[in-house]
Amino acid sequence: xxxxxxxxxxxxxxxxxxxxxxxxxxxxxxxxxxxxxxxxxxxxxxxxxxxxxxxxxxxxxxxxxxxxxxxxxxxxxxxxxxxxxxxxxxxxxxxxxxxxxxxxxxxxxxxxxxxxxxxxxxxxxxxxxxxxxxxxxxxxxxxxxxxxxxxxxxxxxxxxxxxxxxxxxxxxxxxxxxxxxxxxxxxxxxxxxxxxxxxxxxxxxxxxxxxxxxxxxxxxxxxxxxxxxxxxxx
Amino acid sequence: xxxxxxxxxxxxxxxxxxxxxxxxxxxxxxxxxxxxxxxxxxxxxxxxxxxxx
Numbered sequence: 001x002x003x004x005x006x007x008x009x010x011x012x013x014x015x016x017x018x019x020x021x022x023x024x025x026x027x028x029x030x031x032x033x034x035x036x037x038x039x040x041x042x043x044x045x046x047x048x049x050x051x052x053x054x055x056x057x058x059x060x061x062x063x064x065x066x067x068x069x070x071x072x073x074x075x076x077x078x079x080x081x082x083x084x085x086x087x088x089x090x091x092x093x094x095x096x097x098x099x100x101x102x103x104x105x106x107x108x109x110x111x112x113x114x115x116x117x118x119x120x121x122x123x124x125x126x127x128x129x130x131x132x133x134x135x136x137x138x139x140x141x142x143x144x145x146x147x148x149x150x151x152x153x154x155x156x157x158x159x160x161x162x163x164x165x166x167x168x169x170x171x172x173x174x175x176x177x178x179x180x181x182x183x184x185x186x187x188x189x190x191x192x193x194x195x196x197x198x199x200x201x202x203x204x205x206x207x208x209x210x211x212x213x214x215x216x217x218x219x220x221x222x223x224x225x226x227x228x229x230x231x232x233x234x
Numbered sequence: 235x236x237x238x239x240x241x242x243x244x245x246x247x248x249x250x251x252x253x254x255x256x257x258x259x260x261x262x263x264x265x266x267x268x269x270x271x272x273x274x275x276x277x278x279x280x281x282x283x284x285x286x287x
Contacts, residue, residue: 037243040250047254090257097250101243207258214265221272228279232286 006217009210016203020046020196028196040098046200048091048116050208054084055123055154057212062147065140071223074140077147078130079215083208085123092116111164112157119153126150 024042031038057080065073095113096106107113126146133139161168 035243037247040247043251043254086257086261090254093253093257094250097246097253101246211262211265214262214269218265218269218272221269221276225272225275225279228276228283232279232282 003217006210006213009206009213013203013207013210016199016206020200020203023196023199028193029190031193034102037098037101040094042197042200043204044091044094044098045197046204047087047094049201050204051084051088051091052154052157053205053208054080054087054212055119055151058084058147059151062144065144066148069140071140074143075216075219075223076212077143079212079219081123081126081147082215083211085120085127087208088116088120088123092120110168111160111166112168115153115157115160119157122150122153 020042024039028039028042030036058077061073061077061080064070065077099108100106126143129146130139130143133142160166
């Protein structure tokens, strides 16, 4: 059976990511202090955004699973955690490759990096613990509760740059203006940089939707295979 | 000197984008391979169920 929506999503994702690459390398201006290596920033932020979005989708799906006990929500939660863990891994790797020339170190136990590492480990544990439970209903219930509780690490990671001492740049840092009013500073020196980043975030969100759809389809097919196997044995 | 440093640092940029592409590509390829295998299993099982009936 042909999956037209899946094909359209894949093509749109490819076009958006190709356009994002053009914007990053040809349109966004060169940052004067860090030079070329600053261009890692656009994909690094977008990839981390997808990681955290994926964990938010897991949170919502887990709540919906506990309310309805419908297998579809368990599938969405599992699929989203897997993609989130992948993207957070890629985010940490790209961040590390950015940190080496800029901070002169691959990794430092700074507040933001530490909270990201905790989030990453918590969600890897989700995947491992899930695999350790045999009974499907217990597995889904346990995963849903874990998926809700573990989301605590996501706002903690965001808040870490505001409340703790960190060398990690804050993309949307609140600062007190001369008049005493709070204002938000994006930290980007040029409007073109801001637009490029926004485009990358949108492009990667579409990539996330495409991957999520693929992963859900895979889990549904696995369910059908398991059902037929049971039917034959029974 | 600054140009040499800029070139040296550009390697990090290339590797970072490379890591992203390789990671995503491997994940998509793994998913596609698993999907293909499952679809083959599904077809075989459907045949068996038909014969069984």
